[in-house]
Every structure is written in C-alpha cells, then in structure tokens.
Amino acid sequence: MLQIVLTLILYLLPLIPVGNYVYRIAAGKHTFADPVMDRVDHAIYKLCGVNPERSMDWKRYAGTLVGTNLVMILLGYLILRLQSLLFLNPNGIGSMDPSLSFNTIISFMTNTNLQHYAGETGLSYLSQMLVIIFMMFVSAASGYAACIAFIRGLAGRTSDQVGNFYSDLVRIITRVLLPFSILTGLLLVWQGVPQNFSGNIVVDTVEGARQIIATGPVAALESIKHLGTNGGGFLGANSSTPIENPTILTNLIELWSMMLLPGACVVTFGRMVHDRRTEPGTGSTVPQPVRQSLTARFFGKEGRSIFAAMGILFLIGLAVCFWAESQGNPLLSDLGLSQSMGSMEGKEVRFGTAQSSLFTAVTASFTTGTVNNMHDTLTPLGGMVPLLHMMLNVVFGGKGVGLMNMIMYAILAVFICGLMIGRTPEYLGKKVEGREMKLVALCIIIHPLLILSFTALAVTVPAGLAGITNPGYHGLTQVLYEYASSAANNGSGFEGLADNSFFWNITTGAVMFLGRYLPMVLQLAVAGSLMKKRFVNETTGTLHTDGIGFAVILVFVVYIFAALTFFPVLALGPIAEQLTLWA
Template identity: 45%
Template sequence: MLTAFFWLLALFMAVLTLSVRPMGAWLAPLASGQVPARLAEFDRALLRLMGVRDTAMDWREYARAVLLFSLLGALLLYVLQRVQGWLPLNPGQRGAVTADSAFNTAVSFVSNTNWQGYAGEASMSHLTQMLGLTVQNFLSAATGIAVACVLMRGFARRETSNLGNFWADLTRISVYLLAPLSLLLALVLASQGVVQSWAATLPVATLAGGEQTLTLGPVASQEAIKLLGTNGGGFFNANSAHPFENPNELSNFLQMLAIFLIPAGLCHAFGRVVGDRRQGWALYGAMALLFVLAASALALAEAQGNPLLNALSADASVGSLEGKELRFGAAGSSLFAAVTTAASCGAVNAMHDSLTPLGGMLAMWLMQLGEVVFGGVGSGLYGMLVFAVLAVFVAGLMVGRTPEYLGKKIEAFEMKMVALVILLSPALVLLGSALAVVSQAGLAGLANGGAHGFSEVLYAFSSAANNNGSAFAGLSANTPFYNGLLGAAMWLGRFGVIVPVLALAGALAAKKTLPPSAGAMPTHGGLFIGLLSGAVLMVGALTYLPALALGPMAEHLALWAGR
C-alpha cells in the first residue's frame, strides 16, 4: 500500500508542478486587473452587457461589494430551495427544503464551504442543483480568487487606494478562467463515465434478476466546478466515492489535480504580479513541503490498518480499507483525503469517519492550519500570504529590525489584521465545539461517545470555520442546532477573514515600496520557506494540540491498547 501511495504521490506532485507555470501565466493578467490586448474589445462588450463600470474601488468599497453580493446570493439560494417544489426541472417532485437546512446550505455554498447535511439526489431538484448550487460554485470561487488578486495588488502597487473593481474582477474570473476550465473538465469527466443527463432515474436489470432504479442528473457539469472551485458539494450523497461522480482511477487522479490546479497556479501568478517569480515559487515550495509531509503521515497511519482487524488475520499489507472504495484502495483514498482537506474542498472519495484515528487527525489538522496548504481558490494564497507577513514580523523581532515583506514595512495596523485572520478561525472551531459538547442538542447528534464522538464534533467545526465542507459522517448535523451554529461558523469563517484581508491589502497599497537593502531578509530562498512553514505549523500546533489530544490522539491510544 505504501509503495503504491508514494508512487502516486510522486506522479501527482510532478504533474502539479508542471502545471504551475502555465496556470500562473493564465492567472497573472486577471490578478493584475489587466486584459490581454486581443481580448480588450470583447472585454468592453462583456462589461457593458453585464452593466459593470470598471471604476476604481478602495478596500472599503471592495469589501462592501463582496458582502452585499454574498448576502444577496445567500438569500436567493435560500428562497430557491424553499420553493423548488413549485418550479420546473423537478423530475423527482422534491418538496421544499426545511428552513434551517435551506439556511445552512445557502450559507455553505455562498461561503465556498459546500457543507451538506442532506442527500443531494434525494433533496434537491435539478433546477436547484444547476441554478442554485452550481452557480454559487462559480461565484463563490470567483469571489475568493478576486480577494487574492486584491492582496497581490496591495503588495505590487504603491501609494494608491485603487485596488480594482469587484464586479469587473468577478466577471472576468468567471468568464475567462472558471467557465472554460470547467467546460473542458466536464467533457473529460463525461468521457470517463461521469453522468450528464436530464433524466431523473434509469431502471436497470440486476444480476439477481430483479430491477434497480439508478438516480441520474446533470452531474459532470457540477462535478467540474465543484473541484476546480474547491467547493466540494457532491451531486450524490456519497460524493466522489459514487461511481457516477468518480468512476475510475484516471478520473480520481484528475479530480485531485483539479482541486490543486488553481491554488498552485496562483502562487506563480503572485510572483509575476510583484515582479519577482522567485517569491511565488517560495510560497509554492512551502505549500508543497507541508502537503507532502502531511499526506505521507496520513498514508502511514492508514497503512497500519486497524489492530482489532489485524488480530483477526486481516491482510494488513493493503492498509485500512474500512469506508474506502476498492477501486481506489487505501493509497488513492489517503491521497484524496489529504488533497481535499489541504484545499478548502469538501469532496471525498472515502468516508473520513472511517479513517484511522491518526489519519482522521491529520485530515482534520490540515483544515485547522487555516486551509493554507494550497487551500481554496484564492483563500489558500491570501491565507499563506498572511502567514508570510507573520513570519517576517517574527524574524524582524529576532534581529531587531522593522519587518518588511516585498519592500512594504509591516507595522501595527498590518499586524492587527494578521492577528484577526489567524485567530478568528480557531476561536470559531474551539468555541463552537465546546458549545456542542455541553448542550443537549449538540450531544443528540452524536452516533458515538467518548473520544471519537468528540472528534466528530471537532471535525465538523474545523470543516465549517475553515470553509472545507467534508465531515465525519457519524455526526447527525441536519438539525436546527447544528444547521444554525455551523452556518454561523461558515459565514464568519469566510467573511470575517475576507474583510481584514482586504483591509491589509488597502494598507499595503497605500505604502511606499522600499528598495532592497543589505539588511533585508530574502524571502525567496530555503531559509524563508522553512520559516514560513514553521510559522504555519507553530500556530496550528499551539492552537489545537489540547483539543486533538482529547479526540483522535486519545482514540488512537485506546485502540492500540485494545480497549
């Protein structure tokens, strides 16, 4: 199992690294707020058609536009779910979604979390899936990329309040990037057997002589943007473990690659925008280092198998197969689990609740690091840049210098925004988990007691506050208590971070850019990659270690002790 895993990991990282430069070249003009000359006329016509004026916005105007757009999107998606029973394209005649579930789902998809407390094929009409969920997959992803572009401009521009125009950025990212990539991936996935149909069901004869009704729908089109936009919401309840969403090993590899494609490319785009491509490669290097270490540790945990099954003469060489699809095995499932939790993508091809205790802990910890190990489209880059600012601040304190990053002095206001970004998510995770385990409504959703039950709750709030969307399925979260509390965590975890990130961008853009000096710390070499990786690990370890000790660590010790 481990041999297969490391060969798969090596191939995956090689293909991903080869994609970084071309994706960065595609993304850089969008990040700069420019349009290639060959598209200038089309771009003007597109913006006129959309009613967009490409006027300059400062960070406050940009933030207001992001919040207003997201609020309206959540409201429209909520209404669509509530009235879907009276609308067309509802072949299964599905009724209205309950108020608390509709609220949770609306917030989930607008915040790029895509947490699902329902079975998609049983709850949502085709119209809701396409007009509601798939559209928000595009728009929430474009919003995250737009915010990352603004932070890039903050580092690249000097003595200005102009950070671009949100409406123009949203339109261009959706039309020039997400739409063509999604169309291409949807066609490739459909060629591999991913379903794309208007039909609701298909009756088939079984080998036993009976008949089974299979659920169909427009799956490939939603699957493509679900992955490329690091959204994660599956058409089917089983998500990418379902053969109609993920039929074979090739589709599995392409889905993992699609999740990291844009986040990795944004690193190179950052280097191009700030005029030093080495800066982008340094960020990519830190992300790749953390990912390879975490994915390898997760695979090692799964390779040990379950000691209780091993004692019954189960074949331990294939790893832990509980909750995994045999067509992917423990190797393909372990890598997918690491990819989807490193990125803010809730797509899963195995049940994370069935991961070994330490395997589940590593998947959880990748989210708890702030979704910066590649992370979501846009959110991963701006999260890692926040840690880069923290890293140079710590280094400046150690040598007694005013910290600088890319020629911009890091002062009190910038560090306040960094602190807000870094501390908000842990506060939501830990306070939400604490409230759930001391309230009757929270405990009622647990299928397991003890350390594993606590892990289920901690995973849920880690997933929600970091806008991931995957879950330990043993938690029954489709209740008014969890729908409301997790919905609040998703909203604050997304927009409570975006606003200080935009404020940080505004402060940086207003500063002068200082020329490099002999005393400035290089931020493109191995030393900085190590410092940046250390800052991410230090914050994650100090914040979550006590909670992890109560959950997955305690469960691991009890399991291997035979209790």
C-alpha cells in the same frame, strides 16, 4: 507510492502556464480569450448595469463583494424554499425546510459546500443548477477576485486602488472557470459521468431487489465542484460513487482539477510582486539580480518561498496519512485478518489506499471538501491529517484563500524575526508596523476561535450532544471536524453526526459565514494599509523572504501556532484514539 509521485509530478506540469494565464487576467493584459469573451463580458456588464472601469479602494471592494454575495444568498434561499413548485423537478422532490435551506445557501455561497442533505433526494434539477452549480461558479470567483485584489494591494502599484470587483468576478468566470469547466466536463462525460435531465432509473439487481439510480446534470457539477474547490456532491456519497467518479482516470482528473488553480494563484502572486519590483516608476529600490534561478523565473522569487512552505506542509501531511492508512487496523490483525492492503474500510477498491490517502490530503489541503472515501473510517492519525490541515487553512487552500492566509503567517514570521534582532520588520519592501500586526493577529485568531468555541458549545448543550452518535474520542473528533470544515470553508465531514437538525444547521451556517467573510475583509484591510506605505531600501539587515530559508521559518511558525492552539483538543480526540487503538 509510485502512483502518488507520478500524480504530483504531472500536476506540476500545467501549473506554470495556468499561473501565468491567471496573472495576465489579473494584470489586465491581453489573453487569447479576449476576442470572444470581451463581448460576453460587456453584455453582462450592460445587463447588470455596472461600470467595470470604476476602480475601488479596499473598503469599497470588500463591501461590494459582501453585498453582492448577500443578494445571491437571498435569491438562492427563495429557490430552495420553493423548489417543489418550480420546474425541472421530474422526481417530485419537496422544498427544503427553513434551517436546512439557510445552511445550504450559506454553505454554497461561502464556497464551503457542507451538505446536511443527500443531493439525489434533497434537490430538484433546477436547484442543482441555479443554486448549487451557479453558486459554485460565483463563490469561487469571489474568492479568487478577493485574492487578486489582495495581491494588487501588496504589490503597491497605487496608493489606494485595488481594482474593480465586478470586472474581476466576471473575467475570472468567463476566462478561467467556465472554459476550464467545459473541458473538464467533456472529459468526465467521456469516462461515463452522466449529463442529462432524465428522471431516476429503477433497476432490478442480481439479488432480486429493486434499486434507484440517480442521474442528472452530474458532469457539469463535478467539473466546477473541483475546479472551484467547492466539493459539494451531486450525490450524497460524493466522489466515492461511480456515478460521480467511475474510473481511475476520472479520479486523477478530479485530483488535478482541485489542485490546479490554488497552486496557480501562488504563481500569479509571484509574477505580480515581481513586476512591481522590476518595473520603473513604482518607487521600489529593491535591486534585482541579472540572472535568476529556474524556480524564481517561473514562480517569482516571493512566490517560490510561499509555494515551498505550502509544499512542505502538504507533503508532511500526505506522508503521515499514507503511512497511517497503510498500517491497517491492529484489532483486525489480532484476529488473523490480512492487512497487506492497509486499512480498506470505507475505501473504494478501484482507488485503494494510495489514491484514497492522496485524495484525502488534497481535498483537505486545497479546501475542496470532495471525498472519494469515507473520512469517518480513516485511522485516527490518517483522519487527523485532513483535520489539522483544515485547522491550519494555509496548505494551498482553495479559491485564493490559502495564499492570503499564508501571507498573514509570512507577515507574522517577519515580525517575530524582527523582534529577535531588534529591527522594524519589512515585507515586500514595506514596513510592518502596529496597525498591520493588529489586523494580522485578529485575522489569525478568528479561525481557531470559531472552531474551538463552537465545538465547546456543541459538547455542552443537549441539542449538540443529541447529534453525536459516537460517545468516545471519535465522537469529539467528529464534532471538531465539522466545525473545522465549516470555518475553513472546506465542507467535508466525518459523516458520523446526525447533523440535519436546527442546532447543527444554524451553528455551522454561522461558522461558515463568519469564517469566510471576516478574515477576507481583514486581509483586504492589511493589503490596503500596506499599499499606502512607501517602499524602503533593502539593507544588510533586511530579512530575505524569497528563499528556502524563509520557507522553513514559515513552516515552523505555522506548526508552532497550531501546536499551541490545537494540540490540547487533538490530544483529546484523534491522538487519544490512536493510542487506545494501538495500546
């Protein structure tokens, strides 16, 4: 318990400064990196032939984002199909087949990093760098850019412009992802993570067998995979292997890396909205107190309530996961085997139950997908926590997506509260009317629709049933987890499925693509609709959305929606398995 508490406390320390730094980048303010990075940015703009000064409305911004991503999907697909003919392939790895190439490139461009292959045997070093690592930078930056444009729309400084996608994309990479990745990579190399272009090493083990040890540019991938909430591993065993995650210190570095920027996005949101509410000439008539609390000053008042709601959801999930894993397996206890360390099946002894439970909760909540233990061997309730958090997709989330999804629930919450008192709902000083609620409802419905409909398809058709290796309750959970991970752009898996087949590659690829871009476009549409509206005066009947009370309301709305939508299928999967195990 002390390990978990100290890890979370140390995570909070850099959160405010990093959030303020990202805020300055998003607001176009001066940063310490500008003297060097401005030259790099201009070289990139000139090479690509784009005008970073041209402002875009939400439609052009969304279209540019999707179009740019599609071009990179095509180029990455070609590299995967031709990797056997290209250079930097010392291990002689062949090209990927069409369906797996489709799944892989969609997975990494959508920031999902779902892997139906083992990296050490399925990719050349060129593919690892030009496709995997490159996509990790670009996909993460695309998500953060969309989030920044979304926040600009909510702040409502202009009536139709949300920024320039190219400028946001490049500045996020050069000023945030790249320098932070270099620092993280050096720390990982210091702790023993490989970074080279050597071929695989063949060694003789103490048992007299021969073992192949994969090396390569591992540290470079590990750093951006966590900072960009990507999650794809250089190796098939991901961060549970000592090559990717050798020590407890690297485990902490990877934990903090994947948590840092999603949490900082909430700080950025609070600061940008606070600026709009306090600067003259913006049309806002919302009064601001002369003295603010410490949390309001650092997070921004609106950011404080959102962060509190996310934090409550995260801590509840973490507590359930840690408790479930600490209880052990009752069947082993019945055999007289000690369970004093909890359920250690599928866990690394250098991390134990505490760090494994924390890593599990973090990777699902921050939609990273990296794992330091086998999720397929989690206890039923322990495994339900990452599954549920991916279904919610609002517990911090990754690359700004969690914040945007939570704002959708915030708008839904003020709408429900407005219905209770017979008043037109307001959020951030703007009236929420029919158009916005239709867009919000559609955005919220897409996620469970993708998960549940494709799960139903998989357990119905022979091609889907052929991949299920466990016919019981756990088998349904495996299928549900696969599509929840795909729709939430998480990428982790229970790994009990035989998922490298045409059916699973195509269906999960479709879910990843739709789960990424449909909600993102709808969220930008919501921001574009709200930014055109005039600010309204705050009255005694206005629902305050900047306090702990609203955070609690938000938590209840999220859980009620989850219960109504997902409880039946959860009852057939992990809940039924838990009741059977402890019967």
